[in-house]
Amino acid sequence: MAQASTALSVRSASLRYGTFQALSEVSFEASQGHLVTLLGPSGCGKTTLLKAIAGFIPLDGGTIEIKGQNMQDVPPEKRDTAMCFQSYALFPHLTVADNIGFGLRQRRLGAQDIAARVAAVAEQVGLSSQLAKLPGQLSGGQQQRVALARAMAVRPGVMLFDEPLSNLDAKLRDHVRMEIRALQREHGFTAVYVTHDQAEALAMSDLVIVMRAGVIEQMGRPEDIYRNPANRFVADFIGTANIMPLRILDVDRTQGEYKVSCPLGEAVVRSDTPPVSDHVYACWRPEDAHVTKPTADAQNRFDVKVTTRTFLGSQCDLSVHPLGDATSRYRIQTHGFAPVSEGETIGVVIAPDAIRFLAEAVR
Known part of the structure; x- marks a missing residue:
């Protein structure tokens, strides 16, 4: 009962x-x-x-x-x-x-x-x-x-x-x-x-x-x-997600950190849950990315090109793609007015614990 x-x-x-x-x-x-x-x-x-x-x-x-x-x-x-x-x-x-x-x-x-x-x-x-x-x-x-x-x-x-x-x-x-x-x-x-x-x-x-x-x-x-x-x-289905395939390159089990290769470049993912495969999908949310200058020195900083910029009052939505890879598109959400232009190259930083392994292998 x-x-x-x-x-x-x-x-x-x-x-x-x-x-x-x-x-x-x-x-x-x-x-x-x-x-x-x-x-x-x-x-x-x-x-x-x-x-x-x-x-x-x-x-x-x-x-x-x-x-x-x-x-x-x-x-x-x-x-x-x-x-x-x-x-x-x-x-x-x-x-x-x-x-x-x-x-x-x-x-x-x-x-x-x-x-x-x-x-x-x-x-x-x-x-x-x-x-x-x-x-x-x-x-x-x-x-x-x-x-x-x-x-x-x-x-x-x-x-x-x-x-x-x-x-x-x-x-x-x-x-x-x-x-x-x-x-x-x-x-x-x-x-x-x-x-x-x-x-x-x-x-x-x-x-x-x-x-x-x-x-x-x-x-x-x-x-x-x-x-x-x-x-x-x-x-x-839940919100907006940037989904990308990852390949595991190296693992630091004491720190729970994984060095990975993805369409943005090489990155570090911090996760308490290990990936289900060496080739796995992961996601990050548009609000997880922080816009920086392309020359900024930070972990998980990637250079991307802005394809569209949409002003929504309290936020700006940016559609971006990695340099040299126009087929991989990601969305970035910034608070307030984002002083960037379409066609501009910007840097984005994604914290290692903001990238989450999905329980789904790339086949």
Whole structure:
């Protein structure tokens, strides 16, 4: 059985549609009060897994436990879950108050209890003045809050979010994202959140699960996933990564330092984890590189040519390539105004511990 501190346990979840393997031996746990994000591209299985947790789709194999109870043969309405859908799924002919209270009426709570709980949750999400309105009279952000309030009102053991912000514009999406995270922390509910947006995953999660083709590629804290991706897929999917092949030339095991050859030249990599091969992929993030003069004397300094410079207000993005190798392109991110020009040769310094071995050999 799942431990008391575990709100949700998924073990070896598998599901096949004909010849298509939608989920393959997926396992993870969500601790009580944590927000777990299922992150991945379209078709990776994240929404399928969410629907299986909700009970909308039966698994071919594996188990799902909610607060220690096996969910096999438990119908959706009997599971201790509530879902916020991508489309909000509000009833257009019902008022905000009636939409929020819909799940409570399904659970046959008394009218006074429903009214009290609707009023309380509406205040929590900032909808107290909108209770008499219909959904069509609300903005997109307000409609999303109604959907969130409806799910919160039933006080589920696990809240399920299926890309709830995808229909909002960028600025509103950031605002509602912060609201959902603040409410989740304040009320301490456990949540499983599906998204393809890595910024949402990094900003909101206690645990990020990166999926591809029905399997988990990596799971961990947002900081760990970002700083130490397992492979090229995770490195490229989470943020922006400069991925390059390395060949190990020499090893200083006492210092954990590796002398390597890469498209930028010879470099030193410092790592507690040894590479999986003498010829391996590695990555570094655009913000890990520091611009210097080409004549600067520093470890891991490389001369590169600037091909494009994009000013973004608080930062500049530079696209660069090694001298004599225009096919290898890398991105550098600088803070503020970068006094460099396109076509200029600059020096960049990358700290030895900023270059990270990926658990993927070059074949």
